[in-house]
Amino acid sequence: MKIDTLVRHLREAYRGLRRNTWMSFAAVSAVSVTLLIFGVFLVLAFNISYMAKEVDKTVGIMVELNSDLTADQKEEVLNQIKGNKMTADATLIPKEDALREFKELLGDSGNDILAGLDSEDENPLPDTIKVIPNDIDQFEALTEDLKKYPEEQVLGVDNGGNLAKSVLDYSGLVQNIMLGFGLVLAIMAAFLISNTIKLTIIARKREIEIQRLVGASNWFIRWPFFIEGATMGMLGSISPILITIVLYWSGYNMLNPANEPITIMKLMPVTELSLYVSGTILLMGVLIGIWGSIISVRRFLKI
Amino acid sequence: MKEFFSTENHFDTLILEESDLLTTILLGVLGAKLFIWYIGFHELVYLANKPEEGDDMIEMHDVWKVYSNGVEALRGVNVSVGHGEFVYIVGPSGAGKSSFIKLMYREEKPTHGIVLINDVNVKRVRDWKIPHVRRKIGVVFQDFKLLPSMSAYENVAFAMEAIEVPKRKIKPRVEEVLELVGLNDRMHALPSQLSGGEQQRVAIARAIVNNPTFIIADEPTGNLDPENSWDIMYLLEEINNRGTTVVMATHNKEIVNTLRQRVIAIEQGVIVRDEEGGEYGYED
Numbered sequence: 117m118k119i120d121t122l123v124r125h126l127r128e129a130y131r132g133l134r135r136n137t138w139m140s141f142a143a144v145s146a147v148s149v150t151l152l153i154f155g156v157f158l159v160l161a162f163n164i165s166y167m168a169k170e171v172d173k174t175v176g177i178m179v180e181l182n183s184d185l186t187a188d189q190k191e192e193v194l195n196q197i198k199g200n201k202m203t204a205d206a207t208l209i210p211k212e213d214a215l216r217e218f219k220e221l222l223g224d225s226g227n228d229i230l231a232g233l234d235s236e237d238e239n240p241l242p243d244t245i246k247v248i249p250n251d252i253d254q255f256e257a258l259t260e261d262l263k264k265y266p267e268e269q270v271l272g273v274d275n276g277g278n279l280a281k282s283v284l285d286y287s288g289l290v291q292n293i294m295l296g297f298g299l300v301l302a303i304m305a306a307f308l309i310s311n312t313i314k315l316t317i318i319a320r321k322r323e324i325e326i327q328r329l330v331g332a333s334n335w336f337i338r339w340p341f342f343i344e345g346a347t348m349g350m351l352g353s354i355s356p357i358l359i360t361i362v363l364y365w366s367g368y369n370m371l372n373p374a375n376e377p378i379t380i381m382k383l384m385p386v387t388e389l390s391l392y393v394s395g396t397i398l399l400m401g402v403l404i405g406i407w408g409s410i411i412s413v414r415r416f417l418k419i
Numbered sequence: 420m421k422e423f424f425s426t427e428n429h430f431d432t433l434i435l436e437e438s439d440l441l442t443t444i445l446l447g448v449l450g451a452k453l454f455i456w457y458i459g460f461h462e463l464v465y466l467a468n469k470p471e472e473g474d475d476m477i478e479m480h481d482v483w484k485v486y487s488n489g490v491e492a493l494r495g496v497n498v499s500v501g502h503g504e505f506v507y508i509v510g511p512s513g514a515g516k517s518s519f520i521k522l523m524y525r526e527e528k529p530t531h532g533i534v535l536i537n538d539v540n541v542k543r544v545r546d547w548k549i550p551h552v553r554r555k556i557g558v559v560f561q562d563f564k565l566l567p568s569m570s571a572y573e574n575v576a577f578a579m580e581a582i583e584v585p586k587r588k589i590k591p592r593v594e595e596v597l598e599l600v601g602l603n604d605r606m607h608a609l610p611s612q613l614s615g616g617e618q619q620r621v622a623i624a625r626a627i628v629n630n631p632t633f634i635i636a637d638e639p640t641g642n643l644d645p646e647n648s649w650d651i652m653y654l655l656e657e658i659n660n661r662g663t664t665v666v667m668a669t670h671n672k673e674i675v676n677t678l679r680q681r682v683i684a685i686e687q688g689v690i691v692r693d694e695e696g697g698e699y700g701y702e703d
Contacts, residue, residue, distance in 0.1 A: 118583060118585075120580075120583075120585070120586050121583050124580065322564065322566060323566060323577075325564065326564060326566065326577065326578070326581070326625075327577075327581040328550075328553070329524070329553065329558050329564075330553065330554070330557075330578040330581050330582060330625070330629060331550040331551065331552075331553035331554030331555075331556075331581070331582055331629070332550060332581035332582060333547070333550045333582075333583075334546065334547060334550065336581065336582075336583065
């Protein structure tokens with residue numbers, strides 16, 4: 117396409133938008149609402165896959181050792197566990213470290229409660245071995261294996277339940293519902309856009325008639341409408357991008373406060389997520405816009 | 420009572436009816452296929468035997484136009500218009516003149532038969548090629564069809580922009596044709612500031628700006644007073660003298676009888692008269 121032609125198409129698209137200000141506004145708003153839903157969906161989807169990866173990385177089985185064991189015996193159990201084919205890594209966490217971590221977790225408020233537990237003898241926590249499986253699928257099998265140790269060596273095995281797994285399962289359902297909802301809204305938004313484009317087509321009826329008569333190519337006639345639709349989609353994606361990022365940023369700061377090492381949920385970093393989410397929302401907006409244009413151009417633009 | 424409950428008979432009739440329906444559909448499809456094949460064959464034979472004149476611009480061979488409401492606007496029209504001709508299309512209202520004209524600039528497709536425009540079969544031409552066929556045709560209407568928000572200059576330039584002529588070539592060419600139609604001093608006026616005759620001259624300038632090989636004019640003087648009508652006719656004659664073919668549908672008896680040219684008369688969808696230097700021949 118020549119630059120002249122492109123400039124012309126852009127100008128036509130702009131004129132179309134200006135001509136039907138209120139319809140354009142309605143269409144853009146519909147796109148915004150749709151994309152906001154998609155934005156929330158994307159935040160969830162990106163975070164769930166991110167968390168799933170993080171969980172895969174950090175998930176561990178805690179093996180509680182009998183405190184009667186000597187240091188050598190503890191070392192022996194550790195080596196045995198390391199020898200298991202399903203084990204990726206195993207580390208011994210002495211009870212002193214565990215207590216320190218526990219204190220850090222409780223922060224200042226925990227100082228009083230734990231005040232009496234500073235001395236070595238009074239530490240109620242057991243020594244533990246943290247075992248990381250090779251594969252998240254072998255998680256259960258490895259847990260069963262570790263439970264076979266006699267009580268003299270191992271007091272208990274804790275794999276943290278299936279909290280992470282059930283969170284992921286539930287979110288799958290939520291995601292599907294949102295996706296369905298979003299799709300219905302996307303269809304509505306596309307129809308609103310197509311309606312706006314239809315108004316432009318009607319307003320430019322005579323121009324189009326002349327263009328056809330003098331032999332303008334079909335694409336020359338269609339382009340401004342596609343640009344108009346895509347622009348509406350693009351305009352509609354601005355506010356959901358901003359809202360999603362701002363909301364995510366505040367949510368992130370709430371759930372993953374800075375300077376606190378232990379968090380309820382480890383979320384995807386804001387910058388990384390913003391990049392993905394804005395890109396996807398923008399693309400979706402443009403696609404919805406072009407989709408709306410196609411509907412109208414096919415139905416109302418006689419070439 | 421017994422018969423009422425017996426279902427066997429019902430089934431028999433049902434099966435019979437179904438097979439009848441099927442046969443009808445099959446025969447229908449077969450018939451349609453044969454018909455299409457016949458038309459295709461017919462066209463091939465015609466194109467193979469087409470006289471090698473080469474300068475025919477518009478050719479119609481056994482052209483029928485039947486609208487979806489059953490109206491037969493054209494019934495077996497045969498005509499050819501050669502390079503550089505000036506042709507009047509005359510006939511009563513509703514005789515098929517409009518359909519005839521619309522076929523020429525591919526606004527309509529023939530229901531049956533062949534329409535060749537500059538050797539392009541308009542029925543077979545692919546959609547994306549139609550614009551290229553139209554670039555060789557300039558069309559002028561009774562109601563001018565100018566864009567009201569654009570000046571005379573912009574209206575003419577619009578036709579060049581639409582076919583993506585480079586900007587630097589547009590200005591000199593638009594000024595050239597506006598001078599040809601005698602409007603170079605009014606080029607920045609809006610259509611609403613121009614008289615009917617002037618508006619029609621802008622429309623003609625727009626029709627010729629892309630150098631078409633022929634001009635189709637659908638009652639170009641229909642909305643004009645006699646004086647302006649004559650101006651438009653002299654202009655069309657001038658354009659014709661420069662080598663452009665002109666086909667013009669008209670109801671203007673005085674013009675046809677004064678500026679003698681070829682006259683094609685259409686009545687009830689059939690060409691009833693086609694004579695060089697003919698008369699208008701109607702009393703309206």
